[in-house]
Amino acid sequence: MKDGEAPKDKVTAIGRTLLFSGLTSGQLEELASHASERRLWKGEVLFVAGEEARGLFVVVQGAIRAFRGSGGREQVIHVEHTGATIGEMAVFDDGPYPATAAADEDSTVLFIGKHDFQQFLLNHPQVALSALKLLARRLRCHAELVESLSLREVGPRLARYLLAEARASGFRSGRGLQVELGLSNQQIAARVGTVREVVSRALSRLQQEGLVELDGRSLTIPDELSLEAFCQDC
Amino acid sequence: MKDGEAPKDKVTAIGRTLLFSGLTSGQLEELASHASERRLWKGEVLFVAGEEARGLFVVVQGAIRAFRGSGGREQVIHVEHTGATIGEMAVFDDGPYPATAAADEDSTVLFIGKHDFQQFLLNHPQVALSALKLLARRLRCHAELVESLSLREVGPRLARYLLAEARASGFRSGRGLQVELGLSNQQIAARVGTVREVVSRALSRLQQEGLVELDGRSLTIPDELSLEAFCQDC
DNA sequence: TCCTGGCGATGACTTTTGTCACGGGCGAAA
């Protein structure tokens, strides 16, 4: 159904990533020549936690989620959209992939083999600096996540998620900040670190308290500051 | 009391770290010339989460813990001992420190200013590769931690901690694997992500089940495999 | 049109965690 959006050219896709931005088009083409494309259906698994790393992936189209936990419940660690990379860390230290990656929607990715990448890294040291920035940023997210999971209860965790989501992809209207929730309660639960039912209830409570308004899957935050306050003091 | 252990020479200390291992002694001295020493008492704070990063620290002696959470409860994210570095990520992307760092025991550290380090990084690209390895490794730990906090309950989390601790610094005797627990229940709780009392109870239960034997602060694991099994199926 | 599968809401419970309060042990400093 998304055939209208022709997959970007390999080079453009690679150049968009934080990791490879700033390279000349010649360098990008060099990389692209080693990259192979792969399409994934929603839910298809790209690699599994613990598996030996074969290389890294560039998300050309769609979204890939990295998560842990096998049976039943899972915890999403991060989600990468178009123009991001996934599975990089594993190529830096030859270790196994730290999490399982699967397509959150129909996606297409580029694969760059570990050795090709490592070779490229040696020839183009500035990429290492981008990589450091990337990892540093990711580490910061993880620290946030750890704090949330350990120190905050579900209500505030959910509130934070909604706030972040709304700020990232919502829009302001007269009634407040609005977003279309792209995820099912199940998926939200996996991000926030709990289960479907608890998300459902927590959402209801936020509504009762007047902190959010929910109509179908579209959410309105009448007053950002109240919601923010609610995040803090729990 | 630890005066007998003269603080290692700056150069030796720096050379021991994963980040700077593999450098020539000339290069190490170059770095050392920019490093300033600082002593910390147990509990003293080195930097606070969110604070703008001034530079990174090399642990010469003692142990520094990085944690989040302010009032009352805290969650330890990682602990760095002699020959490790802390606060590095923040110098890679000019962001704030992601966690608060404080001395877990009386310690001495070396401080290397952000600009000095960044300059050094540009002149010695191989350090960037070490840095990538370091961050990748840390990321992997975080993923583990996130999974634990989100998907496992306290019992298994504690069991894993004990097992890891015992394997790292315990010794084998006829009665099994033995360790001296270096931490109070309070501290263990902060690592495992819960509170003092719960650790106390969980520990009792492990004892009742015969999975560990506790005598004062010295712990014996009669059968590693049983304990490991217990970690899994929860 | 009818069935079926996925999703959301919710009630009824159980289990796990966290909180408070108390008592006892132990070592360092007064």
Add this chain to the structure above:
DNA sequence: TTTCGCCCGTGACAAAAGTCATCGCCAGGA
């Protein structure tokens, strides 16, 4: 030696989180 300050262990609760089961809605396929 006596007094603090920590730290451990516990009981009694309270609250949060998770599990199970049910019901209604809706969309897509037969």
